[in-house]
Amino acid sequence: MPELKELKPTYLIYGTERVLLDDAVARLKAQVAEQGDLDFNYDVFHADNSEAEAIVAASQTLPFMSERRLVVVRDVHLLPADAQRVIARYVADPSPLTCLVLVADKMTKGNVLYKAVQAGGGQIHEYEAPRKSRYPAWIRERLAERGKKVTSAAAMRIFEVIGDDVGRLRNEIDKICLYYDDRIELDTDEVDEVLSATTQATIFELTDSIGNRDRQKALRTLQKLLDRSEPLPAIYHTVLRHVRMVLAAKVLTERGIGQPSAIARELKLIEFVARKYRDQSRNFTIEQLRDLHRQLVQIDFDVKSGRGELLTALERFLLRMA
Incomplete structure (x- = not known):
């Protein structure tokens, strides 16, 4: 800037x-x-x-x-x-x-x-928004302007939870600075305390629960998102994309492209995110991931053809996941 x-x-x-x-x-x-x-x-x-x-x-x-x-x-x-x-x-x-x-x-x-x-x-x-790969560094720079020194992991956590909405990021940075007025150095534990007050359940918690095969947490998080009136179609499409990206990381890894930096280049992702997809792909066989992807695609088809209800189908998907 x-x-x-x-x-x-x-x-x-x-x-x-x-x-x-x-x-x-x-x-x-x-x-x-x-x-x-x-x-x-x-x-x-x-x-x-x-x-x-x-x-x-x-x-x-x-x-x-x-x-x-x-x-x-x-x-x-x-x-x-x-x-x-x-x-x-x-x-x-x-x-x-x-x-x-x-x-x-x-x-x-x-x-x-x-x-x-x-x-x-x-x-x-x-004045333009940062490129996707620059957001964590941008967050650290904005916090540094306010006298706060945050780790790379903490900046990435803020980006992962809040996303690329510059307005929301600025508001979150303001909250962090107010909450830790007398503190200079901040890590993930500190920012998590502020972020948890902002968003008690995020779509990222849901997708990570799926990637980690934690069925009970996935179901609880889904309910929290619904309690906050998050749009169900948006939740579904985010889950579909997440499973698709974990599957893509699995396919690349089995082809010998297993380094996060290489996966990031292939999938046009930030390396931190690519590493997470790679790590979560290790929780599944490639056949299991393909089956999860097929199930999600079928849910979309059934809902659009009037043969299914999205919430019921998504809950069944999570129940069968593990």
Whole structure:
């Protein structure tokens, strides 16, 4: 994630991850607040109900008893082309006393605002979600920014439980930092205590129970998920995918491709996840895994053809699993 250090008169920040955009705006706001009183020098515009002339007028207004003004324009990519040209003309010669922040979900290098900010000496930052393989490192970096030192295993646990939803990950990081306010070093035991309060039963507990052939835990976890109103079709498809991946790891291992790194390359997975699939595949013969997969495919067929009910079929699958 790029850092916004030296304060510039104009910024263009864009990307599909709203959470990261909001974080960038918050950091800029904190920087400007160090140089000015934002109680009377802070304006926020939304492109869907704002005029370009009003945005420019606010940007040209002198700060009131302050060194700086902050003007934020949300969803600037939604502005009509003529309105964007009006703002681009201001960006070419901006007020040195105002920090104008243009926020967009999407932006091209050929856009008039992009060119204007670039030519006028402003800063442009694109914010995207990390690649799948980068999430654990990203989690560690975000926690390090908050003064927390977490192990790789702890970061992977957070990713495994919460998934790749950046907003949920940020919320979980906030909770961990609040829970361990006076503690710096954290391992899996510490994050598990916070995660368990967030999600008492996760789909990952269910799939791991299946992979470990723990029928009783699988049934208990399924019931907990249903008690939390988790969608049954989503549970089914996650279980199907998990069994399919364990089977794929088994097939690769029997072909002599048994190293987690090699399995990860073949299946396009994070190595930690590939290792888990490989380890769980050792609990089954290849025939057993193929049979489990056939059973799950048959459940889908029966439900769609009206010959079965998904919850009953899934419970029977778990009962027969061991």
